[in-house]
Amino acid sequence: MGKNTSAEIIEMSKNIDITKASEEMLIWLIDNVDNYIDNKETIFSLYFPVDKTNLDKMDQIFNLGSLYQNFENEKIKEERECIKKLDDVVELIKKEMMGNKDLLEKLFKKLVYYYEMIGFSLKTGPVIQDMDGYVSVNKFFYEPIGMDLTVTKRYQKKKADGTLEMTDKKPEIVKKEHIPEGFVVEIEIKKWARQKTVSMF
DSSP, rough: OOOOOOOHHHHHTTTHHHHHHHHHHHHHHHHHHHHHHOOOOEEEEEESSSSSTTTTTHHHHHHHHHHTTOOOOHHHHHHHHHHHHHHHHHHHHHHHHHHHHHHHHHHHHHHHHHHHEEEEETTTEEEEEEEEEEOOOEEEEEEEEOOEEEEEEEOOEEESSSOEOOOOOOOEEEEEEEEOEEEEEEEEEEEEEEEEEEEEE
């Protein structure tokens, strides 16, 4: 996509399908629970760089992100007005996500599975505590500043007692990459246990 004027970008933003964009986000969150779940946490903040590879099945989200990146050099006032219009679209998507009870319920059921096992019995197997609750979408916004990511390898040695400690060897840079600007979504699982505890046989 080439550079566009603010007026052109505002016009193109009207073609973003709000409902489809919200579904794209929620379906990704459902399908990828295994990649971000941590049952010690209840709040998850995820970053979606605007890159066609990352957003392969998220056409509306990708198109919206591309609009943020395709300004011509214009007056600051015009750019700010345009960004405000794009931010309004993002806010509409967030509201649509918050109102999609069916997909939020599916997301809750997939997430809560990881919190329901509270123990293990040698006789009966996993001890499951049924939980009720819901998922809230706390944040959804566009982060206009990319990030430089450096992956380093640190060297450790085993001490006599079996524990590990860092060595004086200089950390080795394994990989450097620039992550482009993108969307941030924060979800929270709000759960409470039912009184009945059951065991799986």
